[in-house]
Amino acid sequence: MRTFAYSRADSVEHAAHQTTPTAAFVAGGTTLLDLVKLDVMRPSELVDINTLPLKNVEWLDDGRLQIGALVTNTDLAHHPEVKQHYPVLSQALLAGASTQLRNMATTAGNVMQRTRCPYYRDPAAACNRREPGSGCDARHGLNRLNAVLGGSDACVAVHPSDMCVAMAAIGATLTLSGPQGEREVAFQDFHRLPGDTPHIEHDLADGELITAITLDPPLAPAGSYYLKLRDRASYEFALASTAAQLSLDGEMIGEARVALGGVGTKPWRCPEAEAALVGQPAEMATFERAADIALGGATPLEHNAFKIPLARQSIIRALREATRLARQGGKQEGLA
Ligand SMILES: Cc1cc2nc3c(=O)[nH]c(=O)nc-3n(C[C@H](O)[C@H](O)[C@H](O)COP(=O)(O)OP(=O)(O)OC[C@H]3O[C@@H](n4cnc5c(N)ncnc54)[C@H](O)[C@@H]3O)c2cc1C
Known part of the structure; x- marks a missing residue:
């Protein structure tokens, strides 16, 4: 012991x-x-850290929504401002874990959660993320659940969060407090690609605490959708998921945000796919082209090639749903 x-x-x-x-x-x-x-x-x-005063959700003067690190996943998913202005975040949270877990899980803890790669969770297996230099049993092992985007020879572990996929699409900033004072880090820079150092998972120094996560101002008028595809309908991690947000200018796409889960070694924002959507007609051919661009760099392992068409389909369907909701003026409940 x-x-x-x-x-x-x-x-x-x-x-x-x-x-x-x-x-x-x-x-x-x-x-x-x-x-x-x-x-x-x-x-x-x-x-x-549970008694720290980090449980507020509040608007800042610049139109961003700040979420305290200790706000639970349940409270955040059901928060009226989140449901109204960031329904994609509410949907993603409610697609994760179970009610009991969400009641305990916190916003910062969700950002910091570790991969569910079975080799990481088994101290008898080789895993560079857990034990630097020990190897990666997942590369040539049972890798059906592993990453097709962002992997390296050293590590192909998927980032498992749903909430982080929505935050990647919305855009956010983390506030960190540590012995050297306070600093801010853009959400997309916080999680590291594995490269040769998969054990360095985050941009968080020793002793640093996440105190808040601040969401970029909501897109308006916009539609958004979080689609999670998995082996069973609840209490299961994503095989592929998409958070999509877009605004419409008539029949043309104004702004677009796309991020993927279940397929990348970090919450996977797709800037090239977003660029391919902006200014284009909101129709199937546009969505298909964006999905192909998003997955252009995907590299399958022995057992997970199926994730590429699955993720492609999740992008297309999420964009279609987001468009439908944008046409309705973005009216949508955040509940999955
Ligand atoms: C059975 C099961 C199913 C699940 N299914 C899903 C799912 O489908 N989708 C999904 O997204 N998630 C899922 N999860 C993961 C769950 O969302 C996370 O476990 C949870 O969000 C972690 O939050 P926590 O507050 O409990 O973190 P903790 O367990 O308390 O901490 C996790 C890590 O974060 C660090 N940490 C916590 N707070 C801070 C802070 N403020 N600053 C710096 N570091 C901090 C801790 O030191 C630790 O390293 C599942 C979990 C379980 C057990």
Whole structure:
């Protein structure tokens, strides 16, 4: 049995300053405690941050919505401002995990959740992400669930979050607080591609705490849609998912945002596909071309080639739904 110390942070400064490199913050605990029990994560200390005042959702003067790090996935999904102005985020949250998990899971914890690659979660397997230099059993193993975008020789693990796919499409900024003070990081720069260093998963320094995530102003008037395709209809991670948002100018697409889940090593924003949508007619041929562009760089492994047509279909369907909703003036409930 491994022992660890436990402490409760009574302020953000305390959390940021008193944390050693081998300590871990615990929020909802739904990722962390599993990984500790599996002996994948071995923190020397758990710093409980649940009493910190990071549970607000509020509009900033510049039209962005700021979400405290400890807002639960349930509270965020059902928040009236999120349902009205960012329904794609509400849908993505409700497509994830189960009610009980969402009641515990927090916004920052969701951003920081680890891959579900079975080789990462098995300390007997080779995994460069868990144990740098040990190899990657997934590359030539049972890799049906692994990534087709953003992988490297060292790692092909999928980023598992639904919420992060919606945030990637919306655009967001993370506020981090640490021993060196406060700084901001664009959401798309926060998660790292694995490259040769898959164990470095995020742009988060030792002792740094995520205090808030601020969403870019909502697109208006716009339609949006989150489509998640998976092996079973609930309580399952995505094989492929798409968060799509677009605004219409008559029959032409004004602005467009597309991000993918279940296929990439990080929440996968598709800027080239977005560029191929803007100024084009909102019709099937445009959506198909954008989907082909989004997946142009996809590289299948032995068992997951099916993910490429599946993701293509998810992009097309999500864009069609987003268009339909934009034509209705964006009127949509955030509930899945
Ligand atoms: C059975 C199961 C099914 C699931 N299905 C889905 C799914 O379909 N879709 C999906 O998206 N997710 C799914 N999840 C994942 C779930 O969403 C995450 O476990 C959850 O969001 C993590 O949040 P938490 O607050 O519990 O994090 P914790 O477990 O407390 O922490 C997770 C990590 O984040 C770090 N951390 C937490 N807060 C901060 C902070 N403020 N600053 C810096 N670091 C921090 C911790 O140190 C730890 O490393 C599933 C989980 C389980 C167990």
